[in-house]
Amino acid sequence: MDQQCSCEKCELKQLFFENVTENEMMSLCQNRIEKSYSIGEKIITEGNEITQFIYLKSGLVKLYRHTEDGKEQIMTIAKPFDFVSILSVFSDLKYNYSVKALEESVTCNIPIAEVKGLIRKNGRFATSIIEKMSAVSDKVIIEMLEIRRRNLRGRLALILLYFSNVIFKSNSFDLPISRKEIAEYIGMTTENVIRTLTEFRKDGILKIYGKTIEITDKKRLKLISRLG
Amino acid sequence: MDQQCSCEKCELKQLFFENVTENEMMSLCQNRIEKSYSIGEKIITEGNEITQFIYLKSGLVKLYRHTEDGKEQIMTIAKPFDFVSILSVFSDLKYNYSVKALEESVTCNIPIAEVKGLIRKNGRFATSIIEKMSAVSDKVIIEMLEIRRRNLRGRLALILLYFSNVIFKSNSFDLPISRKEIAEYIGMTTENVIRTLTEFRKDGILKIYGKTIEITDKKRLKLISRLG
């Protein structure tokens, strides 16, 4: 095995492991497993035991859960640096949500005991994990409140802007989720997602080619997102 | 000053400070301030700087925030052990929500730097904080998803059961919040909260005397909560 651990070069090292000693890093590096997932593959299954601390190195994923009546609710869509396996990882023995890849994704998996040990031994590491957790749950909660307070047009406008500004950083992008999933994400029906998209198209706000969206009147979309 | 720190007797000590040494505890104890709040008093104001780590010793509080259009959204209702000042405390410099007392409440306030120091020095403490944080954000997120997936009747039934089973542990209790606040909590209008309450009363599910609620047909209320 190399003296130089391959994690040293990982662009996500600074995110969580900035304050980890060389020895600790070596141990992490030897115990970690990288996994690749193709579109639609499940990364985490609701109800399964939590054994790994998982974070997203690249790609895009959705966090979702099943309701009693068999439907799905999407909690959030996470990209790298947004954290995957943070919610409930430290408070529960089992996952109470599932995670699925929306794009080709790569995760880094570390045995949870290893991470817990590191938290106990290394205060700076503990601090950075706590800060990260705090930021992530905050983000999810605020996002959910922002969705809730809008009507359908506002909700759809909001997430289109989210894809455009935050995820893809472009006015033209391929929707990473189906119409049905958009509905599950923002709490409306598939039919109304489609109808509202069509409205936006007719109003000259969007161009739509299947999954490809081009935002042509962003100012107007922002207005709808603010006023509903 | 006493040798014996008064925090030693605090029933909440075990919750966060179980793993803290005697010296650390003395320091905490000297720097902490207990504060009392009467009904309606503000404990935390949105936008203010975060300087204290605040937890609820007794009482009941609401966490809420203002939307752009001047309305209020209640994020959750917290009781002791449910944590108050956990969301965003470690990731942000300012609060992005407010907290108000719904009942006579007492908080214990510790300078945030003190807690951060403790996290760095004491791994077991860091672990217990992380577990607590994880559990709290999980609770809030699941709660919000559960509210969202229901129709009005289901939402109202859900929170009535929440008050009855979780908060007051009785079929008869005084609502700690106004009709308007219920509306802000579960995302509906005040008028419809009232109308639905009246419906429940007419259906023989509840008795209502102002703020006092008595659940007379819990089985039925549970059914409504499940099926909407």
Add this chain to the structure above:
DNA sequence: CGCGGCTTTGATGTTCATCAAGTAAAGTGG
């Protein structure tokens, strides 16, 4: 090439917000 899931549009009815208007309760200052 046929099956199942996704997408689309239309018709219909329910659910819910909004507006209006009045009563009750609770806080406020003289």
Add this chain to the structure above:
DNA sequence: CCACTTTACTTGATGAACATCAAAGCCGCG
């Protein structure tokens, strides 16, 4: 303590927003 103001509560009427149901075209995949 009473008049006054404000805030909370309540009911009804109306229309808009939204879900549901139905039917058909499309697409990818075994």
